[in-house]
Amino acid sequence: MTHILYGAPLSLYSGKARAYLDWKNIDYREVLATPDIHREVIIPNVGRSVIPVVQTADGSILQDTTRIIDHFEQSEGGPSIYPDTPRQRLAALLLETFGDEWLVIPAMHYRWNYNEEWVYGEFGKTAAPDATPDEQYEVGKKAGQRFRGFVPMLGISEATIPAIEQSYETLLADLNAHFSEHDFLFGSRPSIGDYGLIGPLYAHNYRDPESGKIMERLAPQVAAWVRRMVEVEKPLSGTFLPDDDIPGTLLPILRRMMDEQLPYLERVSSMLGDWLAENPDTELPRAVGMADFTVEGVTGQRIAVPFSLWMLQRALDFYASLEDPDKRECDKLLVQIGGVELLDLSSSPRLTFENHVLTAV
Numbered sequence: 001m002t003h004i005l006y007g008a009p010l011s012l013y014s015g016k017a018r019a020y021l022d023w024k025n026i027d028y029r030e031v032l033a034t035p036d037i038h039r040e041v042i043i044p045n046v047g048r049s050v051i052p053v054v055q056t057a058d059g060s061i062l063q064d065t066t067r068i069i070d071h072f073e074q075s076e077g078g079p080s081i082y083p084d085t086p087r088q089r090l091a092a093l094l095l096e097t098f099g100d101e102w103l104v105i106p107a108m109h110y111r112w113n114y115n116e117e118w119v120y121g122e123f124g125k126t127a128a129p130d131a132t133p134d135e136q137y138e139v140g141k142k143a144g145q146r147f148r149g150f151v152p153m154l155g156i157s158e159a160t161i162p163a164i165e166q167s168y169e170t171l172l173a174d175l176n177a178h179f180s181e182h183d184f185l186f187g188s189r190p191s192i193g194d195y196g197l198i199g200p201l202y203a204h205n206y207r208d209p210e211s212g213k214i215m216e217r218l219a220p221q222v223a224a225w226v227r228r229m230v231e232v233e234k235p236l237s238g239t240f241l242p243d244d245d246i247p248g249t250l251l252p253i254l255r256r257m258m259d260e261q262l263p264y265l266e267r268v269s270s271m272l273g274d275w276l277a278e279n280p281d282t283e284l285p286r287a288v289g290m291a292d293f294t295v296e297g298v299t300g301q302r303i304a305v306p307f308s309l310w311m312l313q314r315a316l317d318f319y320a321s322l323e324d325p326d327k328r329e330c331d332k333l334l335v336q337i338g339g340v341e342l343l344d345l346s347s348s349p350r351l352t353f354e355n356h357v358l359t360a361v
């Protein structure tokens with residue numbers, strides 16, 4: 001029996017998992033996550049409706065792309081998407097957090113403000129694969145409402161949209177410059193950072209037609225990188241750059257993360273601390289309130305998501321595991337990207353993510 005990926009073509013995190021499984025040359029088949037699959041497989045095993053989910057050949061259920069990736073990194077061995085060297089590995093983990101937890105803002109903005117009618121059809125193709133296009137549109141309109149409802153919660157509003165677009169277009173220009181020189185973030189092999197970025201940059205910002213046109217027009221090298229990521233020609237191949245090199249073209253991208261996402265993560269950390277003090281022994285909610293965030297000088301409010309801190313904790317744990325000389329090298333990188341305060345977040349409430357549940361310990 002092979003492994004099964006329950007996912008969908010329009011799903012951000014399914015794209016991340018699929019691209020990784022293909023590069024890792026995993027023997028799997030993808031099954032569309034229809035309402036029946038949610039009811040019969042996903043909800044009973046994971047406790048909520050979420051994709052992607054992997055059922056391994058021995059029947060274990062994996063949810064969350066990071067968990068899925070780490071499972072196969074361990075079980076398969078072989079070439080790894082985690083660089084061995086300190087600066088590259090830290091930067092890769094940070095960029096996974098940036099892609100997974102921050103670029104969902106431009107992803108959802110462009111999807112819902114430029115592709116709304118089209119995407120209802122896509123929701124319908126997942127919810128009712130055998131229906132006619134008209135029926136799919138109607139079914140999809142209902143199914144998509146839940147996701148449309150996330151848009152304001154993510155901080156996407158009339159006031160913030162011009163800043164979100166300015167930020168995204170500059171990010172595209174920065175990534176375009178990088179991918180003009182390198183196949184992937186750290187050389188000729190994709191890293192965990194590439195997989196973080198591919199979620200939003202494939203399913204939403206490349207595959208959604210209007211968003212894809214914007215990417216092709218402004219950043220053709222980014223579109224070419226998306227194709228390299230999702231149409232895997234040489235699994236398990238390539239190398240990371242020698243000497244733990246962080247190409248200069250990555251610095252503006254890391255700086256953007258520190259400028260935009262880090263202050264937000266600091267607020268979420270402090271709000272989580274307050275929430276835990278007031279709600280001892282209570283299961284963590286998905287959001288612990290609304291937090292300010294600022295993009296290109298414009299401030300909005302978005303849900304304060306503790307899960308984002310769990311993603312960051314992976315990078316901080318890696319830093320903490322390093323010996324002093326390697327830490328000093330990473331410190332220099334953090335100075336270069338304006339991210340020294342990142343290390344203060346190591347005193348953030350500690351989180352675990354076990355059995356599909358996020359818990360403060």
Ligand SMILES: N[C@@H](CCC(=O)N[C@@H](CS)C(=O)NCC(=O)O)C(=O)O
Pocket residue numbers: 011012013014049050051052063064065066100
């Ligand atoms: N961090 C998770 C996120 C999974 C996720 O949010 N998936 C989306 C679809 S791409 C979903 O099912 N959202 C519905 C929900 O969470 O309520 C991962 O990496 O797998």
